[in-house]
Amino acid sequence: xxxxxxxxxxxxxxxxxxxxxxxxxxxxxxxxxxxxxxxxxxxxxxxxxxxxxxxxxxxxxxxxxxxxxxxxxxxxxxxxxxxxxxxxxxxxxxxxxxxxxxxxxxxxxxxxxxxxxxxxxxxxxxxxxxxxxxxxxxxxxxxxxxxxxxxxxxxxxxxxxxxxxxxxxxxxxxxxxxxxxxxxxxxxxxxxxxxxxxxxxxxxxxxxxxxxxxxxxxxxxxxxxxxxxx
Amino acid sequence: xxxxxxxxxxxxxxxxxxxxxxxxxxxxxxxxxxxxxxxxxxxxxxxxxxxxxxxxxxxxxxxxxxxxxxxxxxxxxxxxxxxxxxxxxxxxxxxxxxxxxxxxxxxxxxxxxxxxxxxxxxxxxxxxxxxxxxxxxxxxxxxxxxxxxxxxxxxxxxxxxxxxxxxxxxxxxxxxxxxxxxxxxxxxxxxxxxxxxxxxxxxxxxx
Numbered sequence: 310x311x312x313x314x315x316x317x318x319x320x321x322x323x324x325x326x327x328x329x330x331x332x333x334x335x336x337x338x339x340x341x342x343x344x345x346x347x348x349x350x351x352x353x354x355x356x357x358x359x360x361x362x363x364x365x366x367x368x369x370x371x372x373x374x375x376x377x378x379x380x381x382x383x384x385x386x387x388x389x390x391x392x393x394x395x396x397x398x399x400x401x402x403x404x405x406x407x408x409x410x411x412x413x414x415x416x417x418x419x420x421x422x423x424x425x426x427x428x429x430x431x432x433x434x435x436x437x438x439x440x441x442x443x444x445x446x447x448x449x450x451x452x453x454x455x456x457x458x459x460x461x462x463x464x465x466x467x468x469x470x471x472x473x474x475x476x477x478x479x480x481x482x483x484x485x486x487x488x489x490x491x492x493x494x495x496x497x498x499x500x501x502x503x504x505x506x507x508x509x510x511x512x513x514x515x516x517x518x519x520x521x522x523x524x525x526x527x528x529x530x531x532x533x534x535x536x537x538x539x
Numbered sequence: 540x541x542x543x544x545x546x547x548x549x550x551x552x553x554x555x556x557x558x559x560x561x562x563x564x565x566x567x568x569x570x571x572x573x574x575x576x577x578x579x580x581x582x583x584x585x586x587x588x589x590x591x592x593x594x595x596x597x598x599x600x601x602x603x604x605x606x607x608x609x610x611x612x613x614x615x616x617x618x619x620x621x622x623x624x625x626x627x628x629x630x631x632x633x634x635x636x637x638x639x640x641x642x643x644x645x646x647x648x649x650x651x652x653x654x655x656x657x658x659x660x661x662x663x664x665x666x667x668x669x670x671x672x673x674x675x676x677x678x679x680x681x682x683x684x685x686x687x688x689x690x691x692x693x694x695x696x697x698x699x700x701x702x703x704x705x706x707x708x709x710x711x712x713x714x715x716x717x718x719x720x721x722x723x724x725x726x727x728x729x730x731x732x733x734x735x736x737x738x739x740x741x742x743x744x745x746x
Contacts, residue, residue, distance in 0.1 A: 382622045386678060389587055389616055390639040394609040534609070537550075538589040 317371050324363045325416050361498060362476070366469050368412055368445055369452060372405045376453045376529075377461040380538050388538065398530050405449050413442050436511060437499065443518040444497035448472065450525040457532050479504050486510065490517055540564055541611075541686065541717060546585055546595035555581045557741035558595070565685065568708060568718040570728030573738030579721035580618055582738065583688040586719070587616050599686070611686055615679030618690040622671075625664035629657050629674050633681050643682045651681035654707050656700065668695040676704060680711060687711055687718045693727060705731050 378384045379397070391397045417438060448468055455464040475492035480503075483492060489504050496514055499505025505514055541563040548556040555578050563569055563586075571579050584590045586597055588610040597604040599611045623632040629652055637643040652658070655673040659666075663674065672695045679687050687708075693701045708718050708731060721738075722728060728735050735746045 382620055383624060385589065385616070385618070385621055386623070386636055387639065389589070389610050389614050390636065391610060392608055392612060397609075534605070535591055537584075537591055539584070 317367070321364065321367045321371060321412065322415070324367045325419055327363060362472065364412075364416060365445060365448075365472060365497070368409065369448060369465055369468055371412075372408065372449045373452060373465040374456070374461040375401050375405060376456040376533070380457075380536070385538060394534050395530050398526075398533050401453070402450065402526055402529075405453070406446060409442065409446055409449065413438070413445070436515075437505075440499055440505060440511070440515060440518065441497045443515070443522065444494060447518055447521050447525065448494060450522055450529065454525055454529045454532065457529070457536055486513070489514070493518065493521065540600065541586060542598040543582075543586070544596050544598065546597065547593045548581065548585065548590055549593055555741050556585060556590075556592075559585075559741070559743045560595075561736070561743055563717050563719065565717045566712060566715045567733040568712050568720065568731055570725075570732035570735045571719065571721045571738050571743070572723065572725045572728055572735070573721075574723070577738040578741040579738045580690050581741075582743065583616065583618060583690055583719065583721060586686070587611065587614055587618075587688055613682070613685040614688065615682065615684035615686070616688045617672075617675045617679050617692060618688070621675055623663050623674055623678065626662060628660050628662050629666075629677070630660075632663060632674065633678055636678055637682065640682060647683070648681055651677040654680070654703075654710075656703050669697060669700055672696055673700065673704075676707070680707065680716075683714065683716075685716055687716050689718070689720045691722055692720055693722070 376398075379388050379401075388394075388397065452461075452464050452468050455467075459467075472494040475494040476498065479489055479492050479495035483489065489495060495504045496518065499511075499514070505511050543559050543561050543563075546556050546559040547554065557578075559582065571582065573579050581590065585592065588597070588604045588608075591605055596606075599608075602608055604611070623629075624635065627635070630648055633643070633648045633651065634645070637648065652674075655677045657670060657673050657677065659670065663671065666674065672692070676689065676692055679689065689708075692704055692708075696704065708720070711718055712733075720728065720732065725735065725737075737744045737746055
């Protein structure tokens with residue numbers, strides 16, 4: 310409740326634009342469209358990668374506290390006015406889902422408009438977009454799940470560090486699919502860093518991300534039902 | 540009726556509610572007094588569905604909390620650390636809360652604010668402690684809740700405020716609501732309560 314959604318929305322827009330222009334000034338405009346095609350060498354350096362992660366950082370910040378807020382202060386007045394904890398949790402997840410759709414669409418429109426004159430949109434764009442969206446949504450749900458027992462700001466920082474480490478390890482050291490699943494945040498830039506390359510492996514990872522989302526929402530509901538609110 | 544049946548709850552192995560059993564009836568005001576840490580507020584949380592019992596249950600109108608429903612269908616609660624939104628005024632705060640159940644009209648909100656003696660258009664962040672407490676009480680009654688749980692409701696209120704709240708609670712009782720009040724001081728309860736209970740070491744005793 311302390312953070313103003315309006316201020317955060319503005320920061321998010323600035324982050325998306327910063328990400329775009331950063332890549333423009335580096336002369337590597339193709340990489341700015343991180344949800345799109347894969348560069349031939351998969352050679353995205355950390356310094357170039359950081360601007361790509363900036364919007365993700367703010368999306369996670371934007372959605373953080375959605376469960377923690379229910380457990381304290383004003384949240385208690387909201388929660389006792391609801392009949393079912395399950396419905397409440399599903400509503401929170403749906404709110405985050407819709408917010409994420411709006412944010413990703415906004416990103417997509419920025420990149421699409423800016424990129425139009427440069428190169429044609431690849432056929433794999435939609436698939437990459439879905440993977441990008443679902444991976445970030447997984448992170449949001451995991452963030453919500455951890456907020457039940459850990460303060461939201463610590464969870465937020467932890468998830469962001471995990472994203473960075475996952476990307477770095479998959480980019481530089483890891484090749485086995487099982488590691489890519491454990492370090493799943495790297496899949497959101499899969500077309501850029503080579504984590505998702507082949508047609509067959511894409512659907513495997515897609516299934517994994519969908520299953521991860523469903524499992525996390527299921528556990529979130531179970532845990533929240535058993536949580537005391539003081 | 541609200542029935543508490545053999546309710547036990549421990550936190551970090553320390554029992555805070557110890558085999559509590561009691562039946563609360565609608566249309567009465569119940570007062571619970573006891574020392575700090577005796578479990579008064581925890582009992583209110585248990586009735587509100589905020590605590591999950593280790594054993595036992597809370598049954599409201601025949602439905603078991605955490606089994607048939609997560610929270611009582613019509614409840615107003617004032618417990619510690621409940622802050623309304625500071626950037627809105629009192630009316631807007633209640634209006635936002637009212638949107639969840641959609642049972643209260645604008646007129647109900649205005650009436651509730653008048654009943655607690657709040658006529659200010661100031662934002663909540665500019666409220667005094669007493670005004671915040673009055674607003675908290677207003678949010679617990681503005682939807683004509685059937686169960687009203689108030690933890691130390693007269694804290695931070697002046698004498699006029701206390702009398703106003705007592706009058707409001709008597710009106711709620713007449714309406715048929717069940718009101719439960721907790722306090723440290725037994726004397727505060729005798730003026731308005733139909734039943735006074737004592738809480739000691741997580742156990743509830745009728746006086």
